[in-house]
Amino acid sequence: MTGKVIDFSVQPPPEPAVFVHEWNKKRHEAVLGFEQPLTPAQLKQNQDLQDEIERLPRMLRFPFRKRYEKIHEEEGLLAAHKYLYFKFYREILPRVNAVNDRFSVRHMDQFNALPELSDKAVKLLAKQLAKVFFERCQQLIDKVSEIGDGAIFKFKYLYEIYGHMADDAKELHITPLHYSRYLKGSISEKNIHSALARLVNDDFWYRRLRAHRARWRESLLIAVMAVNMNKRPYASRQAINEVRAQRKANEEYLKQMDIEDTETGERFDLFEKVMGSISNPEIRRMELMAQIAGIEKVAMQRGDVGMFVTITTPSKYHPTKVTGKKDEKKAIINHNWSKEAYTPKNGQAYLVRVWSKIRTAFKDYGLKVYGVRVVEPHHDGTPHWHLLLFTDKASRAQVIDIMRKKALAVDGKEQGAQKHRFKCEHMNRGGAVSYIAKYISKNIDGYALDGEIDNDTGKPLSDTAAAVTAWAATWRIPQFQFYNLPSKGAYRECRKLCGVSIAEQIGDVAEKVRFAADKGFFDEYILSQGGPCTPRDLQTVRVARRAADRLNQYDEEVPEVFGIYSPVFGGDVVKTRERKYQIVKKRDSQNPAPVAVGFDFNLLKGGIADPRSPVNNCGSVISTDGDKSPDLAPNYGMTGVYQIKPWGSCLSNKAAEKAAQEVKPAQIARRVNSRITLSDKEIAFIPEIQKFTAAMGHEMPADGLMMMFIRGMTVDYGDQKLLFRDGRMRLELGDEEKAVRERQQADKREQKAASILTRVKKMKKENRRT
DSSP states (O other): OOOOOOOTTSOOOOOOOOOOSSTTSOOOOOOTTOOOOOOHHHHHHHHHHHHHHHTSOHHHHHHHHHHHHHHHHHHOHHHHHHIIIIIIIIIIHHHHHHHHHHHOOTTOHHHHTGGGOOHHHHHHHHHHHHHHHHHHHHHHHHHHHTTOTTGGGSHHHHHHHHHHHHHHHHHTTOOOTTHHHHHHTOOOHHHHHHHHHHHTOHHHHHHHHHHHHHHHHHHHHHHTTOSSTTSOSSSOHHHHHHHHHHHHHHHHHHHTEEEEETTTOOEEEHHHHHHTSTTSHHHHHHHHHHHHHHHHHHHHHHTOEEEEEEEOOOGGGOSEEEESSGGGOEEEEOTTGGGTOOOHHHHHHHHHHHHHHHHHHHHHHTOOOEEEEEEEEOTTSOEEEEEEEEEOGGGHHHHHHHHHHHHTSSSTTSTTHHHHTEEEEEOOTTOHHHHHHHHHHHHHTOTTOTTOBOTTTSSBGGGSHHHHHHHHHHHTOOOEEEESSOOHHHHHHHHHSTTOOOHHHHOHHHHHHHHHHHHTOHHHHHHHTTOTTOOGGGSSOEEEEEEEEEEOTTSOEEEEEEEEEOTTTOOOOEESOOSOEEEEEOOTTTSOOOOOOSOOOOTTSOSSSOOSSSOOOSOOSSOOOGGGOOOOOSOOHHHHHHTSOOTTOSSOHHHHHHHHHHOOGGGOOOOOOOOOOOOHHHHTTHHHHHHHHHHTTOOOOTTHHHHHHHTTOOEEETTEEEEEETTEEEEEEOHHHHHHHHHHHHHHHHHHHHHHHHHHHHHHHHHHHO
């Protein structure tokens, strides 16, 4: 009997599934095009989450709303709801709330709206806070004065007043001047006067609030994953634009000003002088490169070895984690960060504490270490340090061991800490500049980085300089610092004495210091100053300072540099700044005004004055189809607003000229009468309005004026304004009356401030007598 041949290339027919029980029988087939509806609970949850989006600041509200609408349109309501719940509610919203908890203040809505406030609103808030602190200070002084006539002059009570004022300022996330000295108990009476003078000053609060607003905004953008390698590394577009706009404004100011010699009246262009100093990024970079090369030459002469060290923060300081390899890297949410929402400023403070412990250990063990430090951000804004350090060969192992232990003291056992938190590379002889040159260029101007790729982001390094400088400006983080090396201030002052010998005044060794600085030999300058690790008071040349002639706005003496001296060899002070200058505006002859010839059709330039609003209530002489304009209901929502083109860009200059040439008197359109209509409820208010205005001596006819008044137009009556809102009439002060009252209030504040300053000065005099 022969067997049957089976063809294994043909699949056998599937056996029909048999479902024995009711609970495991086959369900109905999926219907194509059918979307599962949301349950009533999901609908309510969806609406609540949309309300949460509406409560976000404007800069966050629009992206999330736009993303939700796009998913809703392309994938349906269920997918959009999943995005709201799993992405926004579970991941993003806790991070946003953590940031707001760090920056906001309880029961102070105006302060908590700071991320959305304009500069004008911030200035108004600063005035209000300065007034509140002024009144608080006055109350505390009056309370102390009740104890006795001389109580206010005792340091004990001044210390208590400062403590109360400092606590109030800290509640607003503002650290007053000399607060660290107050905590250590080393604050002086002079320090207290300086701090209190600032806490009642408008400008002080304005600067601090603007900085707090910038950091708050940037932290929110970091929290919503808008600052990382996936989108925009190092700093947000808003931060870059703000820093760029500020620098552009500074540049325009410098171009309009001169510096003038107060004695001779000789003038120099201020912008040229600034661009010729280290404020110019190119000059700053070249100076740093030359100085690092000089440090390396000193190390080679001494036989010291170099180390290139990188120290980073624990994972809780990083808003994101990186997954993938090489070109497939991407940033994902780090939930460990969401608990505290640490900012780059907090990360920098952590690194400063670590370095402080390292320096203390170096001092305790007598280790001589010197070098330079560079701070730069990770792609998500978290700072890390690169240190170029030199020490003798015998101490290298101990130095590395100390730095490793201190760097890993906090969360040193977490995953990846041993590999990423501390790195040390031994440098080849003569390679110091090559090791750190890339980081200096990246953090200043991106010079000579064409073709170089950033390891963090995978993008060209030459494009990152603007973002890195914006990051440093936003978070107020100094990028470069020298360690255990002679003063750079003395180096720059010596360079002012170009070709002028100082041997007779302060000795031959000081002349060597001056000559080395004049020629740009930073290695000889270091050695002439006593070498690396020489204490400041034992260096050959130091900067001489004295009190300036003028007091600052807080009635304080300001120290100014005027020369150099030698604390070791004695002698007189060699003046490096003989002439005194002041900043003045350029003369009109240097900055002539443009002369208009003929007609100027630029719609973005004002003739006599710019309009106070983009709305033109006059009949247009260009448009001839006014009757075809669409009717819009009074409450047409935001859709109508979004359809309006930006004003000022509707016509170019050439289009305006062409239209002006083509218009003929016969073609000028008639002005269209108002199409405003009133409801029955609004018409019922007309008799009451007429009665009220008649009692004021001004009758208002029931015509178009009345209809516009009911719909929101303001009517002037002498120094007052009449408004109709929500069925009620209200009288308000006119602009002139408001200005008079504001001047009166300002005079009162100035009088109070003057009285406070008088009392403070009296206190100073009494203390000097005692």
